[in-house]
Structures are given as structure tokens and as C-alpha cells.
Amino acid sequence: xxxxxxxxxxxxxxxxxxxxxxxxxxxxxxxxxxxxxxxxxxxxxxxxxxxxxxxxxxxxxxxxxxxxxxxxxxxxxxxxxxxxxxxxxxxxxxxxxxxxxxxxxxxxxxxxxxxxxxxxxxxxxxxxxxxxxxxxxxxxxxxxxxxxxxxxxxxxxxxxxxxxxxxxxxxxxxxxxxxxxxxxxxxxxxxxxxxxxxxxxxxxxxxxxxxxxxxxxxxxxxxxxxxxxxxxxxxxxxxxxxxxxxxxxxxxxxxxxxxxxxxxxxxxxxxxxxxxxxxxxxxxxxxxxxxxxxxxxxxxxxxxxxxxxxxxxxxxxxxxxxxxxxxxxxxxxxxxxxxxxxxxxxxxxxxxxxxxxxxx
Ligand code: GAL
Numbered sequence: 001x002x003x004x005x006x007x008x009x010x011x012x013x014x015x016x017x018x019x020x021x022x023x024x025x026x027x028x029x030x031x032x033x034x035x036x037x038x039x040x041x042x043x044x045x046x047x048x049x050x051x052x053x054x055x056x057x058x059x060x061x062x063x064x065x066x067x068x069x070x071x072x073x074x075x076x077x078x079x080x081x082x083x084x085x086x087x088x089x090x091x092x093x094x095x096x097x098x099x100x101x102x103x104x105x106x107x108x109x110x111x112x113x114x115x116x117x118x119x120x121x122x123x124x125x126x127x128x129x130x131x132x133x134x135x136x137x138x139x140x141x142x143x144x145x146x147x148x149x150x151x152x153x154x155x156x157x158x159x160x161x162x163x164x165x166x167x168x169x170x171x172x173x174x175x176x177x178x179x180x181x182x183x184x185x186x187x188x189x190x191x192x193x194x195x196x197x198x199x200x201x202x203x204x205x206x207x208x209x210x211x212x213x214x215x216x217x218x219x220x221x222x223x224x225x226x227x228x229x230x231x232x233x234x235x236x237x238x239x240x241x242x243x244x245x246x247x248x249x250x251x252x253x254x255x256x257x258x259x260x261x262x263x264x265x266x267x268x269x270x271x272x273x274x275x276x277x278x279x280x281x282x283x284x285x286x287x288x289x290x291x292x293x294x295x296x297x298x299x300x301x302x303x304x305x306x307x308x309x310x311x312x313x314x315x316x317x318x319x320x321x322x323x324x325x326x327x328x329x330x331x332x333x334x335x336x337x338x339x340x341x342x343x344x345x346x347x348x349x350x351x352x353x354x355x356x357x358x359x360x
Contacts, residue, residue: 001023003020011061011116022155024128027051028042028159030042030155033064034119035117036115037112038057038072040057042054042355047279056181056297057188059309067305068302071182074117076112077174078174079107079178080324082328083328085097089144096108096142119131120133127155127157133150136149138171145345149166151164159356161356163353164350166348177351179323179353180322182297185281187279193317194232194237196274196275196319197233197274197275198233202220202257204220205243205255206253207252212246217337218243223243230275234316237250256269256290264351283355285356286353287353291326298316301313325339
């Protein structure tokens with residue numbers, strides 16, 4: 001196991017970002033920068049041992065700072081949307097940045113995806129570990145409470161990349177942390193992911209309006225949102241379905257089977273499998289989070305920010321599986337259909353998601 005670092009380029013405030021490379025004893029390498037705790041590359045073998053980068057990203061940290069899309073980033077304090085960019089908690093109103101129409105998306109103007117995290121590295125006989133910490137002061141981006149956040153990236157010899165998210169607060173606050181990696185198991189510059197297959201252990205999904213603010217929680221059964229039996233991502237993509245049309249594809253929160261039993265520190269279960277029949281690469285997703293946002297990169301089309309090597313951004317050439325709580329749940333606290341998103345002083349937010357790669 002090995003982990004090494006190098007300076008990776010300048011941000012607009014003159015600070016230098018660092019790029020960390022985690023290498024295991026097999027043939028997997030992961031690069032992560034302290035800017036946004038962003039996963040920059042994931043190199044894994046196909047069924048013939050050929051190694052390819054399956055993670056979409058940019059060539060420079062300046063692009064990560066300027067571009068939209070949250071490629072590879074750690075997202076917080078509250079990933080996904082908060083309607084009207086404000087919420088009430090304990091009788092007080094909190095105003096956030098409206099950075100997605102009238103709504104707040106992915107933490108606001110400058111969320112955790114756009115700050116430099118403190119980094120520490122370690123290795124053990126079978127793990128390369130990058131520990132990132134960030135102190136988010138009371139009032140930052142409008143959120144109440146000082147939040148201490150720790151995210152631990154671990155690459156092991158089973159070709160599993162695990163991400164453990166821990167946080168503690170001194171006032172009640174909504175918290176929803178995730179990672180926003182765009183994957184394409186055929187390689188980041190391989191085009192559409194429609195032929196890659198997906199299995200998701202989800203019983204329901206959150207339908208949204210045209211701005212993707214939740215309108216209802218619906219069972220997946222009998223809809224294009226049913227991935228409980230493996231099917232190609234593209235199979236029902238163009239189905240005559242209003243919830244798909246409103247989002248321009250899949251961009252929905254899927255609620256895992258028995259999601260109400262999921263809790264901080266709870267059992268980490270296999271919830272998703274993506275498979276690319278061409279390369280044979282497979283990615284399993286294990287988590288103790290209750291939900292995952294499955295997103296088919298419907299907004300990935302910004303001509304100003306080409307991807308690594310100049311490859312253009314194109315919609316549906318990647319998928320994201322962002323484990324988390326339900327969008328806008330801060331406005332649905334106490335409703336049986338919705339997840340809790342409030343962290344109280346004395347509690348520990350502690351969730352883990354594992355992306356495990358193999359080939360067959
Ligand atoms: C996703 C979100 C999409 C889009 C994307 C960033 O998490 O669901 O609607 O905002 O982030 O471009």
C-alpha cells in the first residue's frame with residue numbers, strides 16, 4: 001500500500017491544492033485532492049487486466065474551482081436541494097444562498113466541495129488512508145451550529161474505496177454529506193452509459209417538480225424507476241413517464257428497501273451494482289445511508305469545461321450514485337415518508353459508503 005502527494009496547482013486565492021495518490025498492492029490507484037475532497041481519478045482493471053480511469057474529472061484544480069457539476073466532490077453541509085433556500089428550525093428561520101433558481105443546491109454558494117480540507121495520510125498492511133477534516137463555523141452559508149466534519153477515504157486490497165463521513169455539531173442543524181463522483185465503468189471518455197446495467201435495492205423514489213423539489217414518494221414497482229431486477233440504465237430512459245421527463249432523465253432519490261431501519265453507524269449493506277458488459281468492470285455500492293441519488297449526468301454539457309484530455313462534456317456519459325438522505329427533507333421533518341436530516345449536539349453523524357471494483 002502506498003500514498004503520496006504532490007502540489008497540484010493554484011486556486012484563485014493563491015493557495016496551492018495538493019493531489020494525493022492512493023495505491024494498493026493489486027492494480028488500483030485513486031487520486032484525491034484536498035480541494036473539495038474531490039476524487040480526481042479511479043484507475044481499475046477490466047477483465048483483461050487493462051487499466052482505465054473510470055472517474056470523470058478535469059485536468060486542473062482551477063477547473064474544479066470554476067466549473068459547475070461537482071465532479072468527484074464531497075458535498076455539504078446539505079447535499080441536494082433545499083426549497084426556497086430557507087428553512088425553519090426550533091422557531092428560527094435560516095436563509096441560505098439560492099444557487100439553483102430559487103433553491104439551494106449542494107451546500108450553497110461555497111459548500112464543502114469548494115473549500116480546502118486538512119489532510120492526513122496513513123498506510124497499514126492492507127489500506128491506504130486519507131483523512132480529511134473541515135471545520136464549518138456557525139453561520140457558514142447560513143447554516144446554524146459549528147460543524148466538525150471528518151471524511152476518511154480508504155483504499156484496500158479488495159479494490160474497495162470506502163468513504164466514511166463523520167460530523168458533530170454544537171447546535172441542531174441539517175446535515176447531508178455525500179460524494180459526487182461521475183462514473184463510467186468503460187472509462188471516462190467512453191460515451192454513453194446506457195448499456196451498463198444497474199441493480200438497486202430500492203423500494204421507492206422521490207418524484208420532483210421541474211426544479212426537482214420533492215412532490216411525492218412513489219413505489220418503484222411497475223415504473224421506469226424499478227431497478228430491483230438488473231436492467232441496462234438506458235432501457236427505460238425514454239419511457240413515456242412524466243417524472244423522468246421533468247428531470248430530463250434519472251435524477252432522483254431512490255429509497256432503499258427498509259430504509260427506515262438505516263441509521264448512523266448502522267449495518268453497511270450491498271445496495272447497488274453497476275456492470276459494464278464490454279469491459280467486464282463491476283462496481284458494488286455498500287452503504288448504511290437510507291437513500292441514493294441516481295443521476296445520469298443530464299446537465300453534463302458545459303462546453304467551457306472539457307474533461308481530462310480535452311474530452312467534451314456530454315450528457316448521459318456517466319452516472320452518479322450519491323448516497324444520502326432525501327432532498328429537501330429539512331422541510332419534511334416528522335413526516336413518516338421522509339428521512340431525518342437533523343443532527344443534534346451530542347450525536348455523531350457516521351455514515352459509510354463503499355465502492356468496490358472488480359471485473360468478470
Ligand atoms: C446532482 C443533482 C443534479 C445536478 C447535479 C450537479 O446531485 O441531483 O440535479 O444538480 O448534482 O450538476
